Amino acid sequence: MYRYGKLPYNQLKEILSKLSREDKSVILGPAIGEDAALVDLGESILVVHADPITGAEKDIGWLSIHVAANDIATRGIRPRWLLSVILLPERSDDKLLNEIIDQMKRAADEIDATIIGGHTEITPGLDRPIIITTAIGEGKKEDVLTTSGARPGDKIILTKGAGIEGTAILASELYDKLVGKVEEDVLERAKLFIREISVVKDAMIAVKVGGVHAMHDPTEGGVLGGLQEMAMASNLGIYVEEEKIPVRRETEIICRTLGVDYLKLISSGTLLISVDPLKARDIVSELRKEGIDASIIGQFREGKERVVLKKDGSKVDLNVPIIDELWTILSIS
Template identity: 30%
Template structure:
């Protein structure tokens, strides 16, 4: 296990994957390293419920009485930490925390519908600060049509920012509309929105503004990346615009990590043209200042999508109409691995963001 950040594939496959509880026929997509979400087949669940002799008042009976076609319904779920950085200001921090939670579900192509939240808060958070966090969650949830269905909220000794709990986001929709993370097919085009190091640039440039030795205009450009740190709209726009076979957001490990995870999940090769990938203003300069490789650094907000070649132009046009920068950067081929400008790229062993964040926090405190 890495000292900081997510566990690597080897750790996952040795300790986590063999120990996943009971096997159930209704799990259409279970845990895999680098895969954003899981899927429950509600039709299979209803049939199992019926065969187990549950009365008409159970799940199957309620679905039938509501007129729902459970045979083709799916429940998509994804769990993540609740990540709140008070130094961003509680409203801005809560916006980001909410969109992190929505992003892994959104890349299924289904719009998020429900949220369960566990908040394990540090003792120093005030009622007013909590109110700002929760009211921001409420406003963003209403905007996306998401309902909070359950949760837990408390202050506990030993809990500290930024990880202040966890949450599970959900989406309910047609099973046939789910964009599987392992669905990339040879011949598909590879599209990328926004480019590398979006989260790294947005967070570090705001958190450590007083330490940045960069021109004012560059700092402003880097800080504008903050509100790029959500791939939710990217994913939903893309899924509506054409035949999207797979989507993945570039979180820990950045663009390189996401490319490797997408190729590995589908058992395909990705050939990528680095110069075709968009790079947003302020990213290169901020990453150079912090001595961070932008291609392996966390980039929440960046979406990778594989698309049927005949639909790639339509998807790019829809993203452009939504004000989301995107480009066709390569293709899916037979084989395995990721090749950028012909050179093989491996998954980063550790995301450089976490070490840099820890280092500069120490400089602030010095």
């Protein structure tokens, strides 16, 4: 029996092997850790990705657009087109549907993308809406990045902080449980983290500076999951120090109260960047000029040793599967 969230790597690897099919136009198809498929159109590359929103209800339409678009941006390409499948619970009304549509349009406008199609239905058995959005971009071959593109010696940059999306979801979904234990102004600020969910701006700034070899959007599994996927996709070792990973006060307080590890908390809004060491400080500087916090947190290395040095001196082995904390805490709350 599977747990909530992503499938374990061994099951996922087996499933992906069954999907293999020879097609010379497909540069990159289904692969663990890769954010988007790449299709050769001749003079350009089509970048395609799909993502669901299943763990949140508030602003679900807005979230669905940004979460899917993020995985196009991590390829170094701006997202242009969007298609969304909207699944609504029975007895949903026009008000709910119109709210979702308005949110989606607002999000698409924010990243200058166009919604070009999709599907909407009332689905039996649901207790909340589910939206699956496909995002598409197009770019030059020489501009497209992959998660597997990290190189030995590359510095690792992290933007904004750990657990950005998860902090906002916990503050919203578990507000009644947290109020009284956490100051209300902390919870209100934490809920606003959801406004920072997009990494399109982060990614476009980084590739403009140059020297970027790979980028990744650490969603489920949080920062640790994102680092693990980059290392595995690139077949490299990795060394990161927890004390260098930025984490906001609101995230620390909420996670400590709930007994949650913020490094394993879903972190859309955070961007991981693998970059030439000579360009790392330039990218950090440019991001900060644009109001985006960024820090160098570690480095990729030759070999298979993949560790995060914790503040207490212990080590997290990134060769072991990472389970996201969000599903665990929501399932028992």
